[in-house]
Amino acid sequence: MASAVAFGNVKALRAKLEDALRRLGPHPSRTADDEAATHAALAGWRHRVYRGEDLACLVVGARRVQRAHGSLGARFEADLRREGALRPALASFVASLRDAGGLGDAARTRRGAAHLLADPAGASACKRLMLFLRWMVRPADGVDLGLWDVPTSALLIPVDTHILKLGRNLGLTRATGPTWRAAEEITRALAALDPDDPVRFDFALCHMGMSQRCPSRRDPVRCEGCGVRTVCRHWPRPAAQPG
Ligand code: SF4
Incomplete structure (x- = not known):
């Protein structure tokens, strides 16, 4: 429900x-x-x-x-x-x-x-169904419940406006709307970090997007303290440290 x-x-x-x-x-x-x-x-x-x-x-x-x-x-x-x-x-x-x-x-x-x-x-990312699956499948961690015997690698990230924005800003997808393709692209990119459980980043990314009120442009005030600023496409990459 x-x-x-x-x-x-x-x-x-x-x-x-x-x-x-x-x-x-x-x-x-x-x-x-x-x-x-x-x-x-x-x-x-x-x-x-x-x-x-x-x-x-x-x-x-x-x-x-x-x-x-x-x-x-x-x-x-x-x-x-x-x-x-x-x-x-x-x-x-x-x-x-x-x-x-x-x-x-x-x-x-x-x-x-x-x-x-x-x-x-249909074309939709089915965000609420993906949220439901995340709760049922991912291991119990205080947010998810881990009740179903389904591999976490089978899940797709629930794409809402916050995840879509961050996904675009981090270069994880080029999709302009919350489509099934966007969910697949973002999940595939996150699987490079954790192929067994790419959706584990959902909660952190979504709440970062919400609390930061991400403007999707370089905004020194609103981007201040954003945890992904060093890899955001709206900001220059920091110079590599020698050695
Ligand atoms: S640095 Fe700014 S534009 Fe980039 S993701 Fe963070 S809040 Fe959004």
């Missing part, structure tokens, strides 16, 4: 998620076994374009996939084994979630339902 609706201001988003979780009660997965009760609990909930009924479809669908496969991770792991590549595996996983809870049908009439889960077959 958190990754699916991860748009906008974090404070507002947290409040909305806390409200949704409170409505679903102490055991959201058990509530999700009852489709009508889940829709009733989330009726009236809203965040940006998303409505309670969209979230209810997602939660019910996720629970049905979980019941059918043992866990969401088991379903995705099977998708990845069968397809052999992230994109078609994720497309299959998303389709299963959409179909199981009625999100696919709702998407024909409601914008929020259509946007709740991105389409991996």
Whole structure:
């Protein structure tokens, strides 16, 4: 739920998620076994374009996939084994979630339902899905949860405006928008530093971009203290030290 609706201001988003979780009660997965009760609990909930009924479809669908496969991770792991590549595996996983809870049908009439889960077959970087995968797959470190048996080398970095800016400024991609290609290029460049876990740099890069309010140009005030200034394309490279 958190990754699916991860748009906008974090404070507002947290409040909305806390409200949704409170409505679903102490055991959201058990509530999700009852489709009508889940829709009733989330009726009236809203965040940006998303409505309670969209979230209810997602939660019910996720629970049905979980019941059918043992866990969401088991379903995705099977998708990845069968397809052999992230994109078609994720497309299959998303389709299963959409179909199981009625999100696919709702998407024909409601914008929020259509946007709740991105389409991996499209051009988008699917940032929120990549964020979800990062949480599930990367080892538990206080941010990620490490619950799924999927190699971290299979992940792509979640590309938002901060990652795209830094990716361009550091010469990791030339993409001008948050596309799947941008995610692949940035991840490939980061894999030169850590081929087994290129996405581990995501949190640091994203938060650097946010706190620095990166201007994407040489700005002595805003670039002051930026940790990647020595390799930023907007600044001259420092002269090599003799010896
Ligand atoms: S040095 Fe400035 S332009 Fe370059 S990445 Fe840092 S904040 Fe952005």
